[in-house]
Amino acid sequence: MPTPTDADAVPGRARAGARGRRLRTLRAYALGVAGLLLAGCASMPDHGEIRRVQASQGVDSQVRVFGVPPADKASAGEIVDGFLEAMTSDDPQLETARKYLTEDAAKRWRPGTAVTVLSAGLDRFPVRTEKDPDGPRWKVAGKKLATVDERSAYQPESGDYTEILQLVQEDKQWRISSPPSSLVLSESDFQRIYMPVNKYYFAGGTLVADPVYVRQRSDPDSRMDPTTQTVQSLLAGPSRWLAPVVESSFPTGTELRQGTKSLSYDGQNTLRVPLNDKTDNVASPQCQKMATQLLYTVKELTASRLDRVELLRSDGKSSSLCSVTEVTAAVIANRPRTPEYQYYVDNQDRLVRMKLDVTGEDQQPKSEPVPGPLSAPGGFKVGSAAVSYDERHAAVVSQGGHGLYVVPLSGSGAMPQPVLPAKGAKPVTLTAPSWDAAGDLWAVDHDPQHPGLWRVPGGTGVPEKVQVAGLDGRISSLKASSDGARIALLVEKEGRKKLWVGRIERPDAQGDVSAVSVRELRPAAPQMADVTAMSWAPRGRLLVVGRESGGVVQARYMLADGSVVAASLPGATGLIAVAVPASEDEAKPKPVVGYSADDGIVWLPPGAQWRTVAPGGRDPVYPG
Incomplete structure (x- = not known):
């Protein structure tokens, strides 16, 4: 029987499986259950029938396997069986899994460069027996859920997975x-091992979030901790999907100084x-953009406050290349401003707004019509907005959907002509x-004869029809991301709506400026199976x-790559x-805002419950 190698770790229950599980969970806090080890050491008879190698069930990320x-x-x-299970372990270098391989295969195996995620466990059965000359x-098979490539990018996939061992x-x-x-890995094992x-x-000039997955503990190939893995992934460049529309400030070939396996914070955060x-020779403005990329990348990885990032030269003497503070980085990053108001269409078809500085559940926010031409007597009937x-202009579609107008939210005067x-x-x-x-400005025209996605440059330019490559269905609604690099499309086909995210490609200055796609x-x-509504959220997420x-029906935060990152609201x-x-x-923090046919406009403040704030309202929006 194996014994724990960690003096503080004690074996837990054996994992489920018809052949007996060969993995042991070790919890630093689970003392006094060593007697369960014997129950987990069932022998594994060798028969030729199909067997399911089960995924871990209910094992959280604090459990070490x-x-x-x-x-x-x-x-x-x-x-x-032992090899497939050992692949799911937290062994930093996967040394145990390598023991199931030939000496030559163990040297060549580089599993850390990619991951195949399955919806459940693997079936495995012999193709040829031990008596075959x-x-x-052995064939192993399962259903694909996603893959993670060598750049750590997650990509949903479907279909069969098969491998011959x-x-x-x-x-x-x-x-x-x-x-x-x-x-x-099964989905549950993937979620336990990766984050x-x-x-x-x-x-x-705007920062764009590029979601990836790294191991929650040391990477088996590089032996880097999670923070260092993430920084090294940043230096290696963006994911293939996002690369055509973003750029890195780091010179090609930039890496961490040789031998760097961990990064830590000092007493000054x-x-x-x-x-x-x-x-070593980059100019200060470029260096500060590099440091800004690092600061925003790393600050989400730690519960500790990160006030400053300093880049060091390669000479090994810790001489500073440059540094940025959180305040400086915020300016360089060109992040969206914090909204002052939340907007919706009231029961009189007016665009109205509510202040967001209301505190306490007993205080009811007060709505007011937005200033400017939209508030004129006998006013414009708003269908959507x-x-x-910067909260200086509203884009409104007339009731009935016949025209798109861009209207200033100040001054007075007549309604302008429609831009689309x-x-x-x-x-x-x-x-x-x-x-x-x-x-x-983006909108979709559902004209049966000429349906399409339209873009109005700067909100005032000549409208341009945008090609959507690979579109299969009818766009029922859209939401452009605040970074301008992506657009979320709710596409209807055969009575069901699916959510897709596309990359917005803009030609360079020498190209055809109208050819945005x-x-x-x-x-x-x-x-x-069916999506009702969606909204972009901070840090490249979608609600x-x-x-x-x-x-x-439920509401979930998801990354733009299609992976779930939080529980349902x-x-x-x-x-x-x-x-x-x-x-x-x-x-x-600002509340999540929703619209319910029964309750009108509802708010979900952080740490509270939904409450109705405008019973007669509909179509809530934040700036964007």
Whole structure:
């Protein structure tokens, strides 16, 4: 029987499985249960029928799971089972899993470069038996959920996963000579071992979150801790999907100084990052942008406050290259301003606003019509609206959806002419509009003869029809991200709505400025069978209202790569629309806003319950 290697760790229960589980969970706080070890050491008979290698069930990220080395004279089936289970362990270098491989295969195996995530466990069965002169071969199979590539980017996938494992005799012991090219993990094991983090790159002077996954403990290949893994991933460049529309301030070839395995904070909440010689001669403005990328990337990884990032030269003498404070980085990052108001359409079809500085559950926010031409007597009937990030202009679609207008939220005067007249004869052909960080305005025209996505440059330019590559269905609503690099599209097909995120590609200054396009649509909520509403949220997330197959309506925060990052919001069953501010004010967080047909406009303040704030309202929006 194996014994714990950690003096403070005690074996826990054996993991489920028909063949007996060969992994042991070690909890630093679970003392006094050593007697359960014997119950977890069931033998593993070798038979030829199909067996399911189960995923971990209900194992949280604080539990450390370790594989068990192969037993002497273990059968081919036991070797396959033990190897598959050892891949799910927290062994920092996966040394136990390598013991199931031939000596040559163990040297060549680089599983840390990619991960295949399965929706459940693996089926495995022999293709050739141990008596076959060519040696046993075992087929392992499962259902794909996602892959994580060598740049740590998550990509939802579907379809079958199959792999053939060849076994050979080495020193009279069965060993695997052809291991999988990537780690193969169930969804629960993946969530236990990996965590989502954001890297940050620039697009048009604005920081863009690039979500990736890193190991929660040391990486088996680089042996770096999670913070250092994330920094190294940042230096390696953006994910392939986002790379065409963002850029890194770090010179090509920039890496951490050789031998750096961990990064730590000093007593002044400063992170010092030693780099190689590729950065020694960068100018100060570029260096500060580099430090800004690092600060925003790392600050989400720690519960400790991060006030400053300092970049160090490659000379090993800790000489400073440059540094930025959190205040300086905020200016360089060009983050969206904290909104002053929340907006909605009232029961008189007016665009109104509410102050966001209301405190206490007993205080009811008061609404007022927005200033400017929209508040004129006998006013304009608003069908839907969006407000620019500086809250100086509103983009409103007329009741009936016949025209899109950009209206100042100050002064007086007549309503301007529409910047985008609807082309269809039927009512409600224009969807609710959306602003992006570049000041461009987006909307969809549902004209049956000429449906399409439209962009109004700067909110006042000549409208341009935007090509959406790979679109399969009808766009029912949209929301541009605050960084201007992505757009979320709710696409309806065969009576169901799915959420997709596309990359907004803008030509360079020498290109055709009208040729903006949306490329490489990817599913943003693959778990949802039908999506009701969505909104961009801070840190590259989406708040999605929808239901899973056979489930009830719920609201979940999801990363733009399609992976779930948080539990559902409470009481979301009746929500028809939802809005979240693009900025994140840590000192004064803003409420999530929703629309319910029964309750009107509802708010969910942090740490509180939903409450009705405008019974007769609809279509809530934050700036954006």
